[in-house]
């Protein structure tokens with residue numbers, strides 16, 4: 001069995017930042033990634049809010065992070081999915097689709113995935129008018145017509161945010177009332193360029209090269225209509241990739257996010273979590289990087305126990 005000081009699960013922004021700090025601290029560090037390196041950073045068409053880069057394609061930023069990480073001496077194994085974890089003892093065991101590894105400390109940086117609606121056109125136009133992240137892609141729709149789908153806090157917050165940028169925003173919810181907080185709903189109703197479409201379900205997204213229409217179904221009147229739009233923001237929830245960690249005894253909150261303290265520690269000694277998989281309230285590249293850094297330095301302290309390390 002291969003032995004490592006630190007194993008990181010996931011090569012997104014959090015995992016790659018953790019890798020850089022782990023290796024530079026002298027830890028023998030392995031990152032296991034089920035797909036290609038980059039995580040959701042690579043899914044972002046354009047990133048305009050990561051310090052140092054006024055505007056960079058997500059794939060480009062992810063490539064730079066991975067190259068930097070490899071240069072520090074981290075071993076990254078792509079297309080190797082972690083399938084089970086044994087985290088209870090002092091030595092942690094990580095089983096993948098190819099091998100079994102042992103590590104002194106683990107960082108879980110496995111991210112989350114946005115829930116999709118599964119309607120025709122959604123996959124086809126992802127990144128070409130279909131988005132799952134208002135903060136990230138909202139500015140691309142300045143002066144345009146946007147449709148937001150969902151009825152919870154994230155849908156209403158997204159609609160409020162985009163209403164500051166877009167010429168008109170429609171928010172479609174399949175029920176007759178929002179699940180979102182009252183204050184948010186009140187603020188939304190006060191926006192002159194926002195229209196709420198109750199009892200409305202998105203059935204299809206149409207376009208040429210980019211989105212130009214949404215097919216909507218009113219589940220009360222049973223009517224189907226076509227709406228001309230430039231963008232569709234799907235906000236029907238996120239799901240953290242925390243199932244393996246939870247099965248191994250890591251504490252998660254009611255939504256499945258890994259519960260961490262300010263030092264990225266989980267409830268199990270030697271096990272840390274960073275990025276979108278955690279219950280940290282902000283989910284951005286910058287916050288994932290910061291959490292990854294903290295997790296790696298904590299893992300270093302846990303493994304090497306320098307004189308200044310506090311348990």
Ligand SMILES: Cc1cc2nc3c(=O)[nH]c(=O)nc-3n(C[C@H](O)[C@H](O)[C@H](O)COP(=O)(O)OP(=O)(O)OC[C@H]3O[C@@H](n4cnc5c(N)ncnc54)[C@H](O)[C@@H]3O)c2cc1C
Nearest residue numbers: 010012013014034039040044082111136275276283284285
């Ligand atoms: C379309 C889009 C646009 C965005 N735009 C921006 C933006 O402009 N600015 C910004 O700051 N943020 C943006 N974000 C958010 C940002 O991308 C994320 O907050 C950040 O990348 C999260 O990084 P992470 O490392 O925590 O998770 P991820 O990037 O999701 O990385 C997790 C990695 O873990 C891997 N993994 C999961 N399970 C396993 C397993 N069992 N075994 C091995 N590997 C596993 C996954 O394959 C993935 O590569 C955007 C997100 C999306 C989806």
